[in-house]
Amino acid sequence: MSEARPGGPLLSVQNLKVHFPVRSGLMLRQTGKVKAVDGVALEIGEGETVGLVGESGCGKSTLAKAVVRLLKPNEGTVTFGGTEITALAPRVLRPFRREMQMIFQDPVESLNPRQSVRQIIEEPLVIHREGDAGARRRRVDELLERVGLPPNSGEKFAFEFSGGQRQRIGIARAIALNPRFIVCDEPVSALDVSVQSQIINLLLELQSEMGISYLFIAHDLAVVQHISDQVAVMYLGKIVELASAEAIYQRPCHAYTKALLSAIPEADPAAERERILLEGDVPSPINPPAGSAFGHRISHPRYEETIGMDLSLVEIESGHWVARDPCCLSEEDWKKVQ
């Protein structure tokens, strides 16, 4: 296993593109493509959490799958621990698989109903030929205890557990091989608040104990802000703003980030806030607007200017990146990035 260069990021994504063909007609000719992920760059350091937020359909989950190579990207590179894994053959990729795990949103569908909890958690150990049966048994017991499940859980089936406990089973499976990186795809979205906070605490504990890095996807921005070091805001296949969790919340620059933040209902009836209501839904990634996608949605007067313009990220303040887009920046910020 190659080690990361000291100081370098654990995971580095450059110009990643994932396009899906759209086929129609009798001969199923390709008539277009869905640009689910369209030129994304991202870095995640050791023990760091990067939060990824955006509306449904913006490409969050596709990006996550491409990062752990469950999908093969069309363009761009994914570098893990210093090795480029974008085009590795399955056999060569296997040692990397044990270091990259995933936790899913729906703990019902992501756990095999015919397997006992022990079999579910043991499976990665079996696949990667870890220890003998006795050692694996002990390891599963250890994992059950670590994620806070009762000791006799191994012999039960997933359906016998509540949503929060099922998510713990998924977490036990993900950490079985001591991975360095876990993609958490909406792990708490389906849970009640009191259970949600238990799972968030567990993820934070595991991170500080084992030094795991997370790519944490969620649509609840308060959750993302709580768990993340860096937050990336994604809109229609592109990252439009990337900054430290604090900066995103205290000084959002992109109009879309501002709108997302203002849409979170705050649990304080006395709070007076201005809400930016977005009209309509996320535009279709099949035929995205030629210019600024968000400028198009809000019918910004400067939209025409952005057609053909380079809208890539610029560093507006140290460590704070935002799309260089006249439709989405305040005048002051726009001057700064000129």
Next chain:
Amino acid sequence: MRKENPDKTAVRHNIYEEHDSERKGLLTVRGLVSAFDTERGLLRAVDGVSFSVDRGKTLGIVGESGCGKSVTAMSLISLLPRPAGRVLEGEVLFKGEDLQQVPEKRLHGIRGGEIGTIFQEPMTALNPVHRIGRQVSEVFRLHKQMDKKEAWEAAIEALRMTRIPSPEIRVGDYPHQLSGGMRQRVVIAMALACQPDLLIADEPTTALDVTVQAQILDLIQGLQAEMGMATILITHDLGVIAENCDEVVVMYAGRVVERAPVVELFANPLHAYTRGLLNSIPRLSLPPKTELNTIPGMVAALSEMASGCRFCQRMERESSLGDERPEFREISPGHWVEECPECYGGEAHEAA
């Protein structure tokens, strides 16, 4: 107002008596008990719930999954899955009529007419093989006895009211052609078609993105103000409650543990469960990566519910009331709490 023998009701629900003595709400629910017949016997999913809603106001019902929020909503309009589910006790007074006693035919007029409903998943609320125009116009044909053509026109207007762009074209679409937010607008158009007095919205925005959630809640609030209808908003999201409700009912394990005007509830939560819920939300103001407060334990299975304080059961502590159900009492004007000494009381408060 009451049709039933008052003495009988008084015996059954004496602890709720002071509740609505001075309130003449649009809807008054008193001592509602709903249960399901299962292999493990009769399980009480809702165990003596009382509240009332005034005209033009929004009542929020909040609690975790399985606490009986949705069963309460279904019970109000007798929509519990039969034959397993039924209302065992209690009354639901809507404009003076007990909905538990009225004939089925009258209920048909009330559902969709005087009481509109919105449920969580807009895809299952719509029939996938009919155009949305047909589904919305059905409401007008049933309740307003319009003919096909009139009803179709009315459907277009109803869709326009929910701000669906170009409704005259959209009316011919099938549900799968619409996005989640648009589908929920169609469901809202159906629910509000007959200008109901009461709207029951059960997790209307849970399946939607925050941005679309904000649009939908804004729309419901706007239409509510326009029509002067009352709303029961059921959600597990305390943020949604804080921003949309006038009064809040907090449910735990089939019972109401606290009820108060919204500002009062958030400023001065009294029951340990309400406090636990409020404390466990991650807030933007909290320092990142710190441990969040949690409520330990889990909700007991319905078949194992204690007859005494159920939150004490979760916290694995003895309630000093033993097996006796804590009294639900008004502590300050409009602020009611289940008075278990461990969950609410001097000691519990000092500890918190």
